Structures are given as structure tokens and as C-alpha cells.
Amino acid sequence: MKKLGLIVNPVAGLGGRVGLKGSDGKKIQEKAIELGAVPLSPKRTIEALEAIESEVPFKIITYPGSMGENEAKAANYIPEVIGSIDPEATSASDTMKAATEMLSKNIDLLLFAGGDGTARDIYEAIDSKVPVIGIPAGVKIHSGVFSINPRSAGIIAGNFLSGQSNTREAEVMDIDEEAFRSNEVAARLYGYMITPNNFELIQGTKEAVGHQEDYVLEAIALDIIENMDESTTYILGPGTSTRPIATKLSIDKTLLGVDLIKDKKLLVKDANEKQILREIEGSPTKIIISVIGGQGFIFGRGNQQISPKVIRIVGKNNLIIVATPEKLASLKGRPMRVDTGEPELDKNLQGFYRIWTGYGKRTVYRVR
Secondary structure, three states, X not given: OEEEEEEEOOOOOOOOXXXXXXXXXXXXXXXXXXXXXXXXXXXXXXXXXXXXXXOOOEEEEEEOHHHEHHHHHHOOOOOEEOOOOOOOOOOHHHHHHHHHXXXXXXXXXXXXXXXXXXXXXXXXXXXXXXXXXXXXXXXOOOOOOEEXXXXXXXXXXXXXHOOOOOEEEEEEEEXXXXXXXXXXXXXXXXXXXXXXXXXXXXXXXXXXXXXXXXXXHHHHHHHHHHOOOOOOEEEEOOOOOOHHHHHHXXXXXXXXXXXXXXXXXXXXXXXXXXXXXXXXXXXXXXXXXXXXXXXXXXXXXXXXXXXXXXXXXXXXHHEEEEOOHHHHHOOOOOOEEEOOOOHHHHHXXXXXXXXXXXXXXXXXXXXX
């Protein structure tokens, strides 16, 4: 019988919608909860488990309570539970201990829910000794070991357990959260893990835009500003692709946060979900977002403050998507992606969109 290891980071993604740009560290987790944050990893794990269809029998080996046992049972599995945890305070050491113990159980595949920090912990514990697939549930998801959404993780796991896919090496990346919160991106390659090879269902590693594209982004920014309506609230997403818009408006943008602009002036800096919902109530609104190079995501990666509720209020017809030709080329023919955390909304957002690619230039690209 095949063995599927399951590890859930119960606090993964906790800081996303409340604008904390991460969930690492007890103080940040406590602050996120004070701001009304709700853990995302349990729901996303259950969604992945329910999507598994294997042609061979398998059993799930997992850790107690919120680190996998609860989610496995919620998805109607009877897991083998190993190890022990403090149910009130799980940590990175628990993740590493769980991965090590599951390796000793000779698991065939390790399915884990979290972000880059969780992937790094697992890599430090077991290196590339067993194939892994990540269920995207964190704020930072730059590594190449994650599926494009939870359901895809389940499909990949089922195919792999059935012997229907080979493997490849994928990068394990992480960034310094303290620097991240100070608008600095200090990314580091920690190593490589083995993951099932599925081009369509596994996200790529995030790729940066070259400096030669700066002038294109400035041209796009000028075009967007000239087309701004004074009565409309603009939700300006994070990243270097949207920053030139703020720069040309003489606004000090939070590089990795979400800012609100109205009448070409800063309305709210580094807004969280609640602040966004308050400011857009009764106001015509547009969302300005960029495409993550190499991955193609426009929602669900680093901009969780723009929540499903926000997106529904604004509407898919009020999206302004920014991407240089180079960034679109980095997708290598793959469609743009959304992973809002709500499958029905993701499905509704599918279709073709006009992408702002230069001054007065548009191209049509598909979201799937």
C-alpha cells in the first residue's frame, strides 16, 4: 500500500488579508489574530485531500490535531497519526520533526500545506529524500514546489501515487519577512526538492523583471494615470510593476503592500482587507494588479488583502492588469492564474482580459 505523508502548518497565511505580509513568528501570529485573521490552511488542505483520486490503495500518515489529523478526518480519511504536539503552540520545529518521522515511515510522497517558510523547514529536515508537493496556503509562495491551487495538489498527488508521473527538481525559495515588511525583498535560494512533474498544475518559480523593462513600466504608468477618473477609487496592488504609477503621482507606495488612490492622491497606505472594504463602499472602484513573472498569478500570491469579498464587489470588468511583454513571455505560453481561496470565484474570473503592456498598447491574454 502506498503511503502519503501529510503536514499542515496551521498558521500559514494568517497575516495575508490583514496586511502583515507573512505569518512567521509568534508575535506576528498573535497580531494577525487580533486583527481578525482566520487560518486558511485547514480549508485548503481539505480541498486538496478531497481531490485525490488514486488507482492504487494508499493511507495517510500525519501529525496530530491541526497539523493534519483534523483535515484528513474532515476529508473522510482514517489517517495513521504519529508524533505529538502542543495543540496551543505549533512551530517550525514541529514541522521539521514531522517530516523526519514521516521519512522514517517510508512515505512515497509528502503533501504539505503552507508557504515558503514551511517548504524551507521541510527541506532542512529531509532535503530531497522524498518527493513533495505543496498546497499553497502561505503569504509568501515563491518556491517551485507548490501547485497552482489546492485542488491541483490533490490531483497531482493522486496521479503520482498511481504511478502516472515522473519527478523533477524544484527550487526552495524564501525571503526575510522583517525585510519584506520594510519593503525590501531579500530572496534566497535554499536548495532543491523533488516534486512530481506536471507543467500545467505546478507553479513556476517567481522570476524578476529585467531593468531594461523599467521604461516600459513607466510608459504603462503614464497611460493609466492619464485614464484615471477622479471619482473612482483605485486599489493599487503590490510589486515593482505597479510602483511607477505611485511614483509618477508623487505617492510613497508600499512596495509589497496594497495602497488606495483617489483623485490621484493617496487615500490609504498599506491597506488591509477591512480598510479596503470600508473605503470602496459606495464608490466606483478599479483594481490595478500585475502578473507574477514565471508564475502568472494575478490573485492569491502576495496580495491576499485583495480578498474574494473585495474582488466580488469590484467585479472582473474593473480589473486593470499590468504586464510588460517580457513578463508575459516568461510564462512560456502558460495562462495567467488566480487562486483566491474560493473555487467558484476562481472559475468566475476565468476568461480573456486586455493587458496593459505599454503606452496605448494592449494585448489579450487568458486567465485560467
